[in-house]
């Protein structure tokens with residue numbers, strides 16, 4: 001493979017560590033990065049899905065693939081992943097992508113449910129960035145993609161904790177990029193809108209129907225990932241894939257600001 005075919009045009013693509021790699025957007029990051037010559041460390045809870053993907057990608061692209069089974073709501077598992085990150089001397093790409101929704105209100109969800117979501121969406125990403133950045137700084141190269149959501153941009157009221165954790169992840173990404181702006185480390189807060197994946201089929205999203213939202217609001221995970229990787233070099237931290245999401249998110253955000261300025265309750 002010609003090195004120019006990888007999204008950073010690196011001559012020697014190293015390792016990409018991806019959380020939430022057993023399905024959807026994370027599995028698609030794994031596929032596209034393997035096709036570009038990156039070695040992979042795939043993390044999620046479902047071992048069988050990770051192993052199947054690992055076998056498929058190793059056979060197709062002859063890249064190194066390691067599977068790490070971990071539950072990111074558990075700090076012990078996150079500490080084990082930190083140890084793993086510190087062992088890798090060529091970690092080029094960190095993708096904090098694991099996530100899920102809860103189709104219940106704030107009070108219908110018990111407090112452990114909220115703490116778990118904070119850990120999966122935010123705490124784990126902070127822990128892994130903290131562990132990965134020293135090595136990236138030393139090599140003066142690296143890419144971190146934190147999968148957030150358009151919910152972080154339009155401050156969607158659909159889930160209080162979902163929007164809060166994704167907003168925290170986006171602000172964290174923005175502030176972190178500012179701190180390392182003089183390095184060759186790129187940070188992206190990927191903010192997808194509705195994406196076809198397993199997200200809306202999980203037990204915690206029971207009752208959700210894709211048909212509530214227009215067809216044109218939905219994107220394929222493949223396109224979300226391709227556009228995300230293509231835009232990393234622009235160094236714009238917040239990246240919203242797809243014209244539909246970009247236009248509508250702006251509209252929703254402007255409407256929210258207008259309401260705020262009018263002193264109305266959001």
Ligand SMILES: NC(=O)c1ccc[n+]([C@@H]2O[C@H](COP(=O)([O-])OP(=O)(O)OC[C@H]3O[C@@H](n4cnc5c(N)ncnc54)[C@H](OP(=O)(O)O)[C@@H]3O)[C@@H](O)[C@H]2O)c1
Pocket residue numbers: 019020021022023024025026043044045046047049070071072073097098099100101120147148149150191192193194195196197198199200202
């Ligand atoms: N799909 C959308 O419409 C949409 C829109 C905006 C943002 N996003 C974000 O995109 C990211 C990827 O979601 P997706 O759409 O690809 O959904 P998905 O197909 O359901 O994939 C979610 C991934 O996260 C992993 N995961 C969930 N809980 C975990 C935990 N406690 N520990 C470790 N891994 C965990 C899942 O693996 P296991 O179950 O095997 O652990 C799976 O690999 C999420 O952060 C989501 O919030 C999705």
